[in-house]
Amino acid sequence: MAGFDHGPNEPEEQENLETISRNTRLGLKLFIVYLALYGGFVFLNTFSPATMEVVVFSGLNLAIAYGFTLIIAAFVLAMIYGWLCRNDVSSSTSETSSASENGETAQ
Amino acid sequence: MIYEPSLMAVLIFGGIVAITLGLSFWLGAKAKSAKGYFAAGGGIHWFVNGVAFAGDYLSAASFLGICGMIAFYGYDGFLYSIGYLAGWIVALFVIAEPLKRMGRFTFADALDSKFQSRGIKLAAAISTLVVSIFYLIPQMVGAGALITPLLGFPHYVGVLMVGTIVILIVVTAGMVSTTYVQFLKGSLLVIFSTILTFLILQRGLSTAPENDGQPTHQFQIIGPAASNDLEHWRSELDLTEQDSLIPRNQGAWEGKGILQLTRADKISYWKLTENSDKQFFLSETQYKQQNENGSIIINGLPQGTGEGKTDFYPVGRISKLPGDEKETGPLGLTEFLSTLRESEIILWGSETIKEKEGAIVTVYFPKPTSGKKVLSPGNHPKFAGIRSDEIWGKLNFLSLMLALFCGTASLPHILIRYYTVKDQASARKSTIVGIGTIGYFYILTLFMGLGAMTSGALDVTNSNMAAPLLAKSIGNWLFAIISAIAFTTVLGTVSGLIIASSGAVVHDLMSSFMKIEMNDFAKVRIAKIASVVVGVIAIILGILFEKFNVNYLVGWAFSVAASANLPALVMLLFWPKTTKQGITVAIFTGMITSLGWILLSADSYKGIYGLDPETAIVPFSQPGLVTIPLGFLTLIIVSLMTQPKSQGIES
Numbered sequence: 001m002a003g004f005d006h007g008p009n010e011p012e013e014q015e016n017l018e019t020i021s022r023n024t025r026l027g028l029k030l031f032i033v034y035l036a037l038y039g040g041f042v043f044l045n046t047f048s049p050a051t052m053e054v055v056v057f058s059g060l061n062l063a064i065a066y067g068f069t070l071i072i073a074a075f076v077l078a079m080i081y082g083w084l085c086r087n088d089v090s091s092s093t094s095e096t097s098s099a100s101e102n103g104e105t106a107q
Numbered sequence: 108m109i110y111e112p113s114l115m116a117v118l119i120f121g122g123i124v125a126i127t128l129g130l131s132f133w134l135g136a137k138a139k140s141a142k143g144y145f146a147a148g149g150g151i152h153w154f155v156n157g158v159a160f161a162g163d164y165l166s167a168a169s170f171l172g173i174c175g176m177i178a179f180y181g182y183d184g185f186l187y188s189i190g191y192l193a194g195w196i197v198a199l200f201v202i203a204e205p206l207k208r209m210g211r212f213t214f215a216d217a218l219d220s221k222f223q224s225r226g227i228k229l230a231a232a233i234s235t236l237v238v239s240i241f242y243l244i245p246q247m248v249g250a251g252a253l254i255t256p257l258l259g260f261p262h263y264v265g266v267l268m269v270g271t272i273v274i275l276i277v278v279t280a281g282m283v284s285t286t287y288v289q290f291l292k293g294s295l296l297v298i299f300s301t302i303l304t305f306l307i308l309q310r311g312l313s314t315a316p317e318n319d320g321q322p323t324h325q326f327q328i329i330g331p332a333a334s335n336d337l338e339h340w341r342s343e344l345d346l347t348e349q350d351s352l353i354p355r356n357q358g359a360w361e362g363k364g365i366l367q368l369t370r371a372d373k374i375s376y377w378k379l380t381e382n383s384d385k386q387f388f389l390s391e392t393q394y395k396q397q398n399e400n401g402s403i404i405i406n407g408l409p410q411g412t413g414e415g416k417t418d419f420y421p422v423g424r425i426s427k428l429p430g431d432e433k434e435t436g437p438l439g440l441t442e443f444l445s446t447l448r449e450s451e452i453i454l455w456g457s458e459t460i461k462e463k464e465g466a467i468v469t470v471y472f473p474k475p476t477s478g479k480k481v482l483s484p485g486n487h488p489k490f491a492g493i494r495s496d497e498i499w500g501k502l503n504f505l506s507l508m509l510a511l512f513c514g515t516a517s518l519p520h521i522l523i524r525y526y527t528v529k530d531q532a533s534a535r536k537s538t539i540v541g542i543g544t545i546g547y548f549y550i551l552t553l554f555m556g557l558g559a560m561t562s563g564a565l566d567v568t569n570s571n572m573a574a575p576l577l578a579k580s581i582g583n584w585l586f587a588i589i590s591a592i593a594f595t596t597v598l599g600t601v602s603g604l605i606i607a608s609s610g611a612v613v614h615d616l617m618s619s620f621m622k623i624e625m626n627d628f629a630k631v632r633i634a635k636i637a638s639v640v641v642g643v644i645a646i647i648l649g650i651l652f653e654k655f656n657v658n659y660l661v662g663w664a665f666s667v668a669a670s671a672n673l674p675a676l677v678m679l680l681f682w683p684k685t686t687k688q689g690i691t692v693a694i695f696t697g698m699i700t701s702l703g704w705i706l707l708s709a710d711s712y713k714g715i716y717g718l719d720p721e722t723a724i725v726p727f728s729q730p731g732l733v734t735i736p737l738g739f740l741t742l743i744i745v746s747l748m749t750q751p752k753s754q755g756i757e758s
Contacts, residue, residue: 020208055448063482074542075542081200
């Protein structure tokens, strides 16, 4: 039924449990950091909109500077997440050694 | 406003749309023979996929709605940009990876894989349908906003056109916006927005902006005067004995501060305002009078082009630059913002008056506003609550920002793209590229919106056209290209949503829930019928919602998605005690309460039913703050009540 199907499932990727739980924990930690940033922004806007008019640098007020920061922070945190999750947590030493012998990083 | 189509613009537009559609068909046909095009065989490069994320996500609403809202109200529109982007953090850090690990494509599939319950299938299918239709409305409204200035057709023709084209595409060929088309559209949108921003900065700011080489109409503002004295205004306006100037303060006009000037049998309205220093100003307005017989009067003359007819003047300019300069010349990024902050800008407000004789008069009046105010939150009437002491306005704002944060991960058509790459690492990289591209585009929206605000090119009656009109003020070629990109984005998003909805009807509702046995031919036939029905619904709603800012409508779609889907998704992934009953009830509760809340809100009273918004039942318009936690609470309570008697072995 072309066009209306969900298509075949991808073969499931094998990831070890340690990697999964590390990524999940890391994801939640970074999420909390961003939540605090975003929450601070929303609460300032809601309960102290006058504060947002204060000029912070180069003639930009807090509203714009904080807004840009949130957009850039989303990208930076996503990069940090991608960087820290780039390797699997190795479950056995033999895997690590064979990977390093081949001059590859474990994926 | 009435728009004259330009042949060159139409040709460029037609060319780009034809190329994109052709490419899409070609790639779509190729993909059909491959491993299944929904997930594109899992072999897409992460960078392409990342930009395609942006192509998918940056719909008509992002482009037209945000720019329009910024152009009309300043910073408030940018709050949407921030909220939309923040939603990606929820998607990346919390939802996407566990969902991909379950090996499922959509929210409905993931829920189903764990429980295989008919109740869940029904709930997920209905929620997919409702969210898709809600998300379709702003796309259709956006289509109308694009077609009107380009081809000169009224709004409803634009909506009908898009609706018909998309239904034809879906029914005859089953077009799917393939990854490469989305990649192309995403790239083009970002590249041309960059060019547009560059040209805005090069043009700088001016108190007398030119609109495609033509000077703009300068509206008269008389004052300041120490008191509101009719004789003073008469002498300032150079009126003779035969001319009359009378304050209209009876009946529906009461409290609006509008004066009626009749000069040589031509009526104009003037708006009286008082600033904080108790100084009075009288400003020239524009108005539209819709008579009971359907005839339309604009600024005292019949609407039209040619002798004895007139139309609205385009608006939007700076009234005062720092140091009383006339123009700034080219500006840098922060310089543009800081100069604007020191300037005074003419924004526009409106009052609608229903006359006793049945005529409806809408008066649009200039509101000189300080740059400081334009660049801080709380100018939009719907956000003004944050500047008052009343709690409901503040809660409305919190509610919207929560819905934007939670909505992205709950939209049925967004997370799908996470499956089009081969592994988790590529998926993560794609998302990072996606966040980067989308974030960059959202930063540009601030400049494009403010550029439109000061371009002298805005249509005072419709905020959704701000971005195309800004491009038009720079040049017809840019206008044609930007419109074409936005239009193909609308076509892609609409066809994707219609296919998702018809898929939900055939797969989840009829095949899985009702257990109707169908062969493939029957499935395709029913899916096509469903596509036509959904398409027609979308057309009707697109016409009804013309005057709503598309962005605001997307805010509603996000609220419904977040309320119905997010609790089920998060709890399924993170709470082992979640039961199928809990999920089913939570989806229905979130969906029905958020929909009900929207339909009973002041905005719906005013915009849809034409009732007095003061009499609305719910205290604020955005439901998320109440209905998202309600969804979680319902899920927890029902799950705890329906725990299986003997606990299985937990892994």
